Amino acid sequence: xxxxxxxxxxxxxxxxxxxxxxxxxxxxxxxNILTEYNLSNGFEFVYTPRRLVLxxxxxxxxxxxxxxxxxxxxxxxxxxxxxxxxxxxxxxxxCGVPFDELGRSEKNGxxxxxxxxxxxxxxxxxxxxxxxxxxxxxxxxxxxMRWGARTDEFIRPIRWLQxxxxxxSVDVELFGVKSDIKTYVHRMVTYDAVKVANINDYExxxxxxxxxxxxxxxxxxxxxxxDALEATxxxxxxxxxxxxxxIVSITENPKALVGTFDEMFLELPxxxxxxxxxxxxxxxxxxxxxxxxxxxxxxxxxxxxxxxxVVEGNERxxxxxxxxxxxxxxxxxxxxxxxxxxxxxxxIDGLGTLADKxxxxxxxxxxxxxxxxxxxxxxxxxxxxGLEKAMDRSVHLAKADLMSEMVYEFTELQxxxxxYYAKALGEEERVYNAIKEQxxxxxxxxxxxxxxxxxxxxxxxxxxTLFGLFSVGKIPTGSKDPFALRRAVNGIVxxxxxxxxxxxxxxxxxxxxxxxxxxxxxxLSEFIIERINKSxxxxxxxxxxxxxxxxxxxxxxxxxxxxxxxxxxxxxxxEQFSTFKRVANISxxxxxxxxxxxxxxxxxxxxxxxxxxxxxxxxxxxxxxxKTELEALFGLKRELDGYFDDVMVxxxxxxxxxxxxxMIGSVYKTFKDIADIKEITV
Numbered sequence: 007x008x009x010x011x012x013x014x015x016x017x018x019x020x021x022x023x024x025x026x027x028x029x030x031x032x033x034x035x036x037x038n039i040l041t042e043y044n045l046s047n048g049f050e051f052v053y054t055p056r057r058l059v060l061x062x063x064x065x066x067x068x069x070x071x072x073x074x075x076x077x078x079x080x081x082x083x084x085x086x087x088x089x090x091x092x093x094x095x096x097x098x099x100x101c102g103v104p105f106d107e108l109g110r111s112e113k114n115g116x117x118x119x120x121x122x123x124x125x126x127x128x129x130x131x132x133x134x135x136x137x138x139x140x141x142x143x144x145x146x147x148x149x150x151m152r153w154g155a156r157t158d159e160f161i162r163p164i165r166w167l168q169x170x171x172x173x174x175s176v177d178v179e180l181f182g183v184k185s186d187i188k189t190y191v192h193r194m195v196t197y198d199a200v201k202v203a204n205i206n207d208y209e210x211x212x213x214x215x216x217x218x219x220x221x222x223x224x225x226x227x228x229x230x231x232x233d234a235l236e237a238t239x240x241x242x243x244x245x246x247x248x249x250x251x252x253i254v255s256i257t258e259n260p261k262a263l264v265g266t267f268d269e270m271f272l273e274l275p276x277x278x279x280x281x282x283x284x285x286x287x288x289x290x291x292x293x294x295x296x297x298x299x300x301x302x303x304x305x306x307x308x309x310x311x312x313x314x315x316v317v318e319g320n321e322r323x324x325x326x327x328x329x330x331x332x333x334x335x336x337x338x339x340x341x342x343x344x345x346x347x348x349x350x351x352x353x354i355d356g357l358g359t360l361a362d363k364x365x366x367x368x369x370x371x372x373x374x375x376x377x378x379x380x381x382x383x384x385x386x387x388x389x390x391x392g393l394e395k396a397m398d399r400s401v402h403l404a405k406a407d408l409m410s411e412m413v414y415e416f417t418e419l420q421x422x423x424x425x426y427y428a429k430a431l432g433e434e435e436r437v438y439n440a441i442k443e444q445x446x447x448x449x450x451x452x453x454x455x456x457x458x459x460x461x462x463x464x465x466x467x468x469x470x471t472l473f474g475l476f477s478v479g480k481i482p483t484g485s486k487d488p489f490a491l492r493r494a495v496n497g498i499v500x501x502x503x504x505x506x507x508x509x510x511x512x513x514x515x516x517x518x519x520x521x522x523x524x525x526x527x528x529x530l531s532e533f534i535i536e537r538i539n540k541s542x543x544x545x546x547x548x549x550x551x552x553x554x555x556x557x558x559x560x561x562x563x564x565x566x567x568x569x570x571x572x573x574x575x576x577x578x579x580x581e582q583f584s585t586f587k588r589v590a591n592i593s594x595x596x597x598x599x600x601x602x603x604x605x606x607x608x609x610x611x612x613x614x615x616x617x618x619x620x621x622x623x624x625x626x627x628x629x630x631x632x633k634t635e636l637e638a639l640f641g642l643k644r645e646l647d648g649y650f651d652d653v654m655v656x657x658x659x660x661x662x663x664x665x666x667x668x669m670i671g672s673v674y675k676t677f678k679d680i681a682d683i684k685e686i687t688v
Contacts, residue, residue, distance in 0.1 A: 007066070007067050007068075008047070008064035008065055008066055008067065009064075009065055009067055009171045009172045009262065010062060010063055010064070010065065010170075010171070010172055010206075011060070011061070011062035011065035011130075011169075011171055012059075012061055012168060012169070012170040012205045012208060012453070013059065013060040013061075013064075013134075013138070013168065013169050013170075014057055014058075014059050014166075014167070014168040014169075014189060014208075015057065015058045015059075015142075015164060015167060015180065016056060016057050016165050016166035016167065016190060017056060017057065017058070017160075017161075017162045017164055017165060018056070018162040018163050018165060018169075019055045019056060019162065019164065019256070020053070020055050020056070020058075020161060020162055020255070021162075022055075022251075022252040022255040022256050023252065023644060024147040024148055024149075025053070025161075025255055026251055026252065026255055027147075027148075027478070028145060028146060028147060029053070031146075032051060032058070032144075032145060033051040033143075034235055035141060035144035035145075036049065036051065036060060036141055038520065039126050039137050039140055039141055039583050039646060040137075043133055043137060044069045044070065044072075044127070045064060045065070045066055045069060045130060045133070047064055047065060048062070048063065048064070049062045049065075050062075052219055052220055052221060053221060053255070054218075054219060054221075054257075054258045055219060055255065055257070055258060055307075056190065056254050056258065057189075059219065061621050064520060065130060065171070065201075065372060066126045066130060067129065067130055067131075067171070068130055068296070069127030069128050069130075070293060070364060071124060071125065071126050071127050071129050072124075072125050072127065072165070073123075073124055073125075074122070074123055074124075074125050075099065075121075075122050075192065076097070076101050076120065076121045076122070077111065077113050077118050077120055077477070077631035078093075078094065078097035078101075078108070078118055078119030078120065078121070079091075079093045079097060079118065079119060080116045080117065080118050081110065081116075081117045081118065081119065081181065082343070084097070084118075084119050090105045090120060091142065093117060094108075097119055097121075097439045097640075101121040101123070103121065103386040107121070108120065108121050109121060109122070109621070110529070115313075125155070126340075128560070130171065131176045131177075132178060134169055134176050135178050135179070137221065138169070138178060138180060139180070141670055142160065142180065144161075145153060145161070146200065147161040149161075151163065154182075156181060156182065158181060159246060160181060160504045163181075164180055164181045164183050165183065165190075165201065166188065166189065166190060167179075167180055167183045167184065167185045167186065167523060168185060168186060168187065168188070168189060168202065169185040170185075170187065170202075170205045170671055172205065173187075173203070173204055173205060175187050177655060186199075187201060187202050187203070188200060189202050189208070189212065190573075191212060191214075191215020191216060191217050192215050192216035192217050192259055192309045193311060193460075194216065194256055194309040195215045195216050196215070196307060196491050196564065197645060200215060204210075204265065210246060214246055216258065216259040216309040217258040217259065218258060218260070221254050221255070222434070223662060224257060224258075224260050225251075225254045227260055227407075227551060228253065228254070228260050228262055228305055229245070229250075230465050230652065231260075231261070231262035232245065232262055232290075232303070235262060235264055235303065239264060239301070239537065240294070241264075241292045241293065241294055241299060241301060242292070242293040242294070243290050243291075243292055243303050244280075244290055244291045244293065245290070245293075245565050246284065246290065246650060249284055249288060249290065252288060253288060253305045256288075256371065257305060257306075257307040259307055259308070259309050259315060260305050260306070260307065261305065261306045261307075261308065262304075262305050262306075263303065263304050263305075263306055263316060263317050263320075264292075264301055264302075264303060264317070265289075265301065265302050265303075265304055265315055265317050265320050265321045265323060265324070266298065266300055266301050266302075266321065266330060267300050267301075267302065267324055267325060268325070268328075268505070269300045270332070271300065271328040271329075271331075271332055272298065272300055273332060273335070274328065274332055274335055275418060275422070275423070275426045276291075276298040277422055278331045278335065278412065278416065278419065279291065279298055279328065279331070280298070280332055281416050281418065281419060281570070282324070282327045282328055282416075283302050283324070285416075285418075286327055287302075287304070287320070287324055287327070287501055288304075288305075288605055289303060289304050289324070290302065290303040290304075290305075291303075292471055295676050301368065302320075302324065304316070304317070304320045306320075317642070322598050328579070330415065331412070331413075331415075331416075331449065334410070334411040334412040334415060334628055335412055337411055338407075338410040338411055338412055338423070338427060339427060339430055339431070339605050342427075342431060343403050343406040343407065343410075343424065343427050343428055343431060344406055344409065345364065345402065345403070345405065345406050345409070345507075346371070346409070347408075348361045348364065348405060348406075348408065348409065349361035349362075349408045350358040350404075351408070353474075354474065354475065354478070354489075355478070356477075356478035356479070357474045357475075357477075360405055360408065363470060363474075364402060364404070364405060366470045366474070366521050367404070367463075367466040367467055367470050367648075368398055368401045368402065368466075369521055370398060370456055370465075370466040370470055370518060370521070371397050371398075371400075371401050371462050371463060371466040372394060372398070373452075373517055373518070374462045374465060374466060375393060375394060375397050375462055377403055377506055377507075378458055381505070381506070381507060382458050382459060385457075385458060393459070396434055396436055397438055397462065397463070398625070399433070399434070399458070400436070400437045400440040400441060400459075400463050401463055401466060403424060403428055403433070403437065403441055404421070404424065404440070404441050404444045404463060404467070406420065406421055406424055406426075406427075407419075407422055407423045407424035407427060407441075410423055410424075410427070411575055418593045420445075421441060421442055421443075421444050421445050422442055423444070424438075424441040425438050425439070425442030428441050436457070436459050436460070439457070439459075439460055440455075440459060440460040440462075440463040440464075441458060441463075442460075443455040443456060443460040443461075443463070443464060444460075444463050444464050444467055445464065445467070445499055445626070446460075446464055446497070447496075447497045447501075449493065451498065454500060454501060454504050458505050458507070461501045461505055461507070464497070464501065465497075465498055465501055465502075468494040468495075468497055468498055469494075469498070469514075470489070470521075471489065471494055471531070472491055472494050472495065473519070473521065473522050474522060475491060476522075476526075476529065476530045476533075477522035477523045477524075477525040479524070481529065481533070482533075491533070492537055492540075495533070495534055495537035495538075495541075496540075496541045498560070499537065499538060499541045499542075499560055499564070500541070502561045502564075503560070503561055503564040503565075506561060507561055508559055508561055508562075509560040509561055510558050510559045510560075511531055511535070511558045511559075511560065512531070512558050513558075515527050515530060522540065534560075538553070538560060538563060538564075539553070542563075542567050544567045544568070544570075544571035544686075545571055545574055545575070545685050545686075546584060547685055547687040547688075548567055548570050548571045548574055548681070548686060549567050550685045551681040551682045551683060551684075551686050552566045552567050552568065552570065552681045552682075554681070554682035554685050555678050555679065555680060555681050555682050558621075565631070566632050566680050566681060568632075568633075569631065569632035569633035569680075570636060570680065570681050570686075572633060573633065573637065573640065574686060574688060579688060580688045582640070582643055583688055585646050585647055585650075586640070586643075586646075586677070586683050587683075587684070588646075588650065589646065589670055589673055589674050589677075589683070590674055590682075590683050590684035591684070592670045592671075592674075593657060593667075593670055593674035593675075594666070594684075595667070596667050596668070596670070596671035596674070598671060598674070598675050598678065600669050602668040602672050603668060604618065604665060604668050604669055604672065605665050606618065608661060608662055608665045609665075610662070611652050611653050612652070613645075613648045613649045613651070613652040613653050614649065614653055614666070614669070615643070616645050616649075617645040617646060617649045617669065618669065620642055620645045621642060621645075621649065621669075621673060621676075624639060624641070624642065624676075625639045625676055632680055635680065637678060639676060639677055642673065648671070649669075649670075653666060654666075655670065
């Protein structure tokens, strides 16, 4: 038998970000608790800023009755001289019966003490107190609160509680608040508690009280209103999904409204306006004809017939934010871009100041520029004249905006404000673009720098941080990576593969290590290799096979992995690969570092000649890419199968044996120039 169950935990306004971080775990933890208490059934978890709600359409009114079996110690240990031992008596106490009532059974071939009893399932109402306490305890919001004289904690004070099985209130208490049959609706409807006589009326009571219970419904309403506002005002609203999720979590009666601000603030870079709106006010920016407009969207939680005062209030709040931004912007332009003061800003203990970091980055950038000069010239068609000077200027000014008033106020705009200031102050295009793109990519799938020139600036910053932190012993361990070194390597991998840049790990380490105190460069090398393993999207054994070949150039590793992975992913590859596994197995006793000379005069079988000729043809061709070369090598399958059918590799004649091993070893060695095929698993 089942009954409807409603659980409503009423709280003061929940903060959006902590709630959204754990909202999936909140639902999952209740599922686990239901399983633990043998009460599994479907339910719905929903929330508003003032309540956490669980709804079960059919909650079992009790646990099912169960047969419980207990297996005790072996009889040889349970009885001594016909009397129960301490082990037997302990088992009897566990079962809650005298020793004489215990039975016998067989387990693992031995006779053991045994007891079976029927346990009646507990009533659900008697379990809910413990279940809810466990559920609450799983909610790890981070920073918690205490209130009144209480010593227990929750994210916000709990103000009311409903726990209802059908229409009956269940006797439950949380944080000193006892379950009742009342709820609270929107404050602009009433501050008083509202009676919920029938839980079937719960949602309609909230709806009449201007509370939309379902987060998905609130989101749908907001998006529908966005559509209507766009059509009415001929505008485009930026639909930031994370901001939308926040708005959904902090509103019970959402209403999208259009506000405006003075056009003079459009002098500000669009990102400053957007940041002021989003970060401080949770407004959605508006665009007209592809440009930021002097409008914004606010989603109000008010309940009123006249929203004009709401719009006016939000316009009034935004104005001083934008006024501050405009003041900072004009002041920064007047002061110009300067690195003065960075010599007083500490970078990381042991690595000096930001001024010291700039010097190291310049050294790295000039060295990388020399490596990639030809690539820049081939892509841009421009000569290298002035590149070194522009590179020095780019790195010199890259961190200058950290001293600006705007970045002091909006730290997330560092780099971007340097771009705007450098552009306004007449710096070269490649200089101000490099300043803007110096932190790219900022995460997985994020935008990359737009040019090799900008990429050098970005890689220089990442490499200095990487080398510097390893040199002072601040190396990531386990899941801890406070300085985002893993992300730095991932960014370098993406840059060099995107722009087809040579990046030999050993050569780069040798080139740059002199800028830092001595440290274990092998640790850095292993760290970079480990990140390559994680960052490439391919069969792990394919990545391992390429790395086992000894390739150390990140770009070449990526190309080889992509080519081999495409072939290995083919549906027919698995059935064909046994031939090449055999090649690898036979070659394990061959010294691949030797010349592997093959004497055609020792050939005795036609299959030897056939394989040799086919192999010579393969290795003497020029290949456009690794995939074409690998396809040619795997194309030797027919000749190899014929060879294995007709030729005894381990001949009693030592000269023949060596010659034949060299033939197979040569095929394996040619593969190994790209990938060690013995590492591949399919």
